[in-house]
Amino acid sequence: MASDVETGRITTDIPARLDRLPWARWHWMVVIGLGTVWILDGLEVTIVGSMSEALKPANTGLGLSSSDIGLAGAVYVAGACLGALLFGQLTDRFGRKKLFLLTLGVYIFATVLTAFSPTPLWYFVARFITGMGIGGEYAAINSAIDELIPKKYRGRVDVAINGSFWIGAAIGSLLTIPLLDPKVLDPALGWRLAFGLGAVLAVGILIVRRHVPESPRWLFIHGREEEGEKIVKDIEHTVHEESGHELPAVGDEPITIRQRRTISIPEIAKTVFTLYPKRTILCFALFVGQAFLYNAFFFTYGDSLTTFFGVKQTGWYIAVFAVSNFAGALLLSPLFDSIGRVRMIAGTYILSGVLLAIAGFSLGGLSAVTLTVFGVVIFFFASAGASAAYLTASEVFPLETRALCIAFFYAIGTAAGGISGPLLFGKLIDNASASKDITGLAVGYFLGAALMVLGGLAEAFLGVKAEGQSLESIAQPLTAEEAHEGGNAETGRTQPSPSPA
Template sequence: MDQQRAKSEVFETDVPARLDRLPWDRFHWLIIIALGVTWTLDGLEVTLVGSLAAAIHESPSLALSETQVGLSASAYLIGAVLGAVGFGWATDRWGRRKLFFITVGLYMLASIATGFSWDFWSFAFFRALTGAGIGGEYAAVNSAIQEMIPARRRGTVDLAVNGTFWAGAALGASSALVVLDPAIVDPEIGWRAAFVVGGVLALGIIFLRNWVPESPRWLMTHGQEEKAHRIVAEIEARVEARHGKLPPLPYGPVKFRRRGHTSLKEVLNIMLQQQRRRTVLGVTLMACQAFCYNAIFFTYALVLTKFYGIASQHVGWYLLPFALGNLAGPLLLGPLFDSVGRKVMITLTYAMSGILMAASAFAFQQGWLSAWEQTLAWTVIFFFASPAASAAYLTVGEAFPLEMRAIAIALFYAFGTAIGGVAGPALFGWLIEGGQRGDIFWGFLLAAVLMLVAAATEWRLGFAAERMPLEDVAAPLGLHRDDDAMVKR
């Protein structure tokens, strides 16, 4: 009886191979646009606060100090940490599709509410809620994208999608040029309107996501193989109608054993015991890039206004090329992560970022750079840092089994952001308020050293994942290996 029950719990599926063989199609573009827009929203939010920091500091209704501006950025990141963990846990239990509707809805409402803030505490609270929505998006959306994009392009697409953060950043910088121009709109109204408009844009995202199916891989690993096959069959029919006969399957079917939800205890056991090396790698990559990015980007507008005398309404002109350089990095270097390989490219991009950051920090301390030269230096630095940071998300998504992918992404994002992101903006806000270039130099140098530490860690602990099925990179927990040796539940 037990043997018969065990056999009934095992099923065979070719869903992974069928998803990986699909030629590039408009379906994949739908996934990228409807789900990948998360990073554009995050870029818009972060840049708005960075570009509007001086205006919010000068606002007669809020009048936040430099330290409070840094603390409000930290509040956003604290919200993102909590949202990532909570929504990441729910994503693995309830499915990708349900959660990416909930998270974008929370983002929309909280962003609009930010525009109606009346003091520091209300502003920080609404920023925290906005961050919670974005943090939840990272877990639900990253996992869904990785599970539905063919293996041969997973790295390229994942880096490009993460890089669209900077398309949002460019949009935010451009918007700031309008909303902070007194000749166009009162800056007190302008900075508030920017948050409201950002939230309203989320309505279009909700509409697009109605056309995105549940991840077949998630359904497969949760014992819903019939529904997974039906969704894949519908995708194949549309793709075949546009591209002709589909190519043969690149590999054979896999067998799964039906299992219950993955407990947090099991997740922690895998991370801390079975896959300890990958855990150390993921934490290091996430924390180091989070500190570097959040510390500098959240306070860049304050550096421009305080040390270079740039008027707040002109900050967007300096953030725009910086954002475009960050966008170009993943788009131009991304394909190399699938051809040259993950380990070489991740090491190279982190190392280049750290070396160039250290050189730029010294030049800043010596006062050698003008505002435009500082912008050019950081544009070059983050051309490499942007694909490095995106590769951190790619790494933690690929490193662990399908059944725990969302919560793994969430935990690494949360832990890395808590270590590197929350402290960074507050630290740099305090350093800038002191007004000494020498103090800020040490902050920049710390960011540079952390990026070099991440490069060394990747070279030591990195693993191959390019062009490989997700199931080969990290075996699913429900993978069945032996018909004659069933494992009882």
């Protein structure tokens, strides 16, 4: 195709100039404008989990069963998988900014649609479209953030931002306390308002997001180096003004690029499966483990509390659980840049998996409080590891494929764990509810634990030491001249002859 042909060849120092910048208020604007989307995702998932009982009555809710609640969770995740793949491809093709504005718009529309659901079918369709918007966000936002944040801070910023999901979870759980209290609001209205508040928050994020620029890295790859140069100069000027100091010298070497307007899907597929087989296996293992762990446990956590322990207001429990998750991602995130990716990811995955298995063996003797305590400890570590899965997929593949690679592994991993998890746990709860025996959930805990441990082992043997490295040194762009002159794809180092595996 004409759009795929080479349009030019340039040597640029844009990546090195972005990577050497000190942290400034401008970077906080990027974090707030882009990173806060995970708060929306946390809000969505938690509202559904907390209001499971409110959705069950036919007169004030939608007449959903426990299996329907699990199905709604699976439908949401299925939409997220499809949205990630669809919008991920478009993000690499048309740019980061166009897509992170579009996907947020899809989310706002679908969330309002959910709030006005008159029937279960309407609700399921609205949840599917909401998931599409959120899935597209994961692809567009992770790629944009990693391409704008300096290499020194990329690990901690990415892990903390992905962990901010749990800020939304805490907000959602606390909001459901008054919204689902019949003394405060009509039960038929409260759950609808809970969804509507997500749309209000998203509009505020959209206002900030308009000021985030297109990725200069994406621009120079696609033959728009003049636009990229202008954006970088503006960023440098802003950071200089905000810091009050001269900017550090550019340390890394310039990179020579063969520009293309687009990169074909076959070439992207070849990159993922042929040039980077070890990284492909690694990302698949990390995403399957964390997706099953979280979606299986958290989508039905509120339902478990009400079904087996008679808890009427699950909001307080989920809020405590959510605070622990965000604290883990926030407090442990600097260690991913200092101790390193491999040790931290492997350690958090294996430890959380072992602790979840212990919880499975202990289910028969747990109460609502002790189950929550187990969750608090397990997911303090798991949240940091799960957040780092997105960081890994974002930084270990070439720039031209970044958004689609994030989307691909998110979709495959989440389809395997995120769809089957809620469905499995919904069935397990239904089967065990008659006898009120929570030990029937143990099989799900053991499966989640095994997948997390396997993910940790995959990181230990296949992980990439990406801390403090530029994105271009971790994985050379497909259009970089060095990539055509011979290099090791898995290491990114130039060698006399190619050795891609």
